[in-house]
Amino acid sequence: MLATVNKIIPFSTVDGPGNRTAIFLQGCNMNCLYCHNPETRGKCMHCGACVNSCPTEALSFKNQRVSYDSVKCVHCDTCFKNCPYDSSPKTAHMTPEQVWQVVQKQIPFIRGITVSGGECTLYPAFLTKLFTLVQAHGLSTLIDSNGTLDFEHYPDLLAATDGVMLDIKAYDSEEHKRITGWDNSIILKNARFLASKAKLYEVRTVISPGLFDGEQTIMQICDMLRPYLPIRPIRYKLISYRPMGVRPQYAKNLQIPTANQMEYYAGLLAAKGFEDIIII
Numbered sequence: 001m002l003a004t005v006n007k008i009i010p011f012s013t014v015d016g017p018g019n020r021t022a023i024f025l026q027g028c029n030m031n032c033l034y035c036h037n038p039e040t041r042g043k044c045m046h047c048g049a050c051v052n053s054c055p056t057e058a059l060s061f062k063n064q065r066v067s068y069d070s071v072k073c074v075h076c077d078t079c080f081k082n083c084p085y086d087s088s089p090k091t092a093h094m095t096p097e098q099v100w101q102v103v104q105k106q107i108p109f110i111r112g113i114t115v116s117g118g119e120c121t122l123y124p125a126f127l128t129k130l131f132t133l134v135q136a137h138g139l140s141t142l143i144d145s146n147g148t149l150d151f152e153h154y155p156d157l158l159a160a161t162d163g164v165m166l167d168i169k170a171y172d173s174e175e176h177k178r179i180t181g182w183d184n185s186i187i188l189k190n191a192r193f194l195a196s197k198a199k200l201y202e203v204r205t206v207i208s209p210g211l212f213d214g215e216q217t218i219m220q221i222c223d224m225l226r227p228y229l230p231i232r233p234i235r236y237k238l239i240s241y242r243p244m245g246v247r248p249q250y251a252k253n254l255q256i257p258t259a260n261q262m263e264y265y266a267g268l269l270a271a272k273g274f275e276d277i278i279i280i
């Protein structure tokens, strides 16, 4: 039961409530135009193209495989930028027990863990095992997901999960397909299902003017989720598109919203009964 791990951040205050260990799994089934972590999308093909770009000789190529020396790495990210496969030479294959060993070191200082990606639900059995270990020690478990796994078919994973932070990138299916390559019917189904089970902790939408109809998306998501608010409050995070990390061929066509536009969208949410609204 292995997952490919991109990185583990021991302490994060931006991946859910409180101080958390954030685990980023490698691989994604979407291709979002504004992806801010494209190096988490693909699988390392051991092509060796990144090796000579490393300024500290932390990478080497032997027997047709790339090796990574974490002691020599200065985290300059040059290797990601030279990868033709949207991957990283720094990934590691780990069992849930190995990840738990890393998490355990932070127990006195964290409220829980958040698993993100890439798309972490590509590894449902791994997540179920890891979360079961984590919950048994009194820590909370959150998933950061694009919503393409049908959660209704994974009751054991849902039982071990305290909340899901769900990206809804557009309400209109054609717009969603244009942004991500995916129709959004499963994502909207998951939003309703998770909200009905009190497992929808947060919804996120990235705002980039002209990319999709932001107002329609927010109004329709609100109308869809408002009936579930009495079951569990749902945080809505509005994320301003920023070009940092975005692949250059897409970044040149995307716009950054103004602060006024973001406030306007937050006002729409508040008028529809959402109380926990964050703009970042």
Ligand code: SF4
Pocket (backbone or CB within 6 Å): 053, 054, 055, 056, 057, 058, 059, 072, 073, 074, 075, 076, 077, 078, 079, 080
């Ligand atoms: S981030 Fe990549 S390129 Fe930079 S030092 Fe580490 S291994 Fe080398």
Ligand code: SF4
Pocket (backbone or CB within 6 Å): 043, 044, 045, 046, 047, 048, 049, 050, 051, 066, 082, 083, 084, 085, 086, 087, 088, 089, 090
């Ligand atoms: S990280 Fe990318 S460039 Fe480096 S060996 Fe793997 S596939 Fe090739």
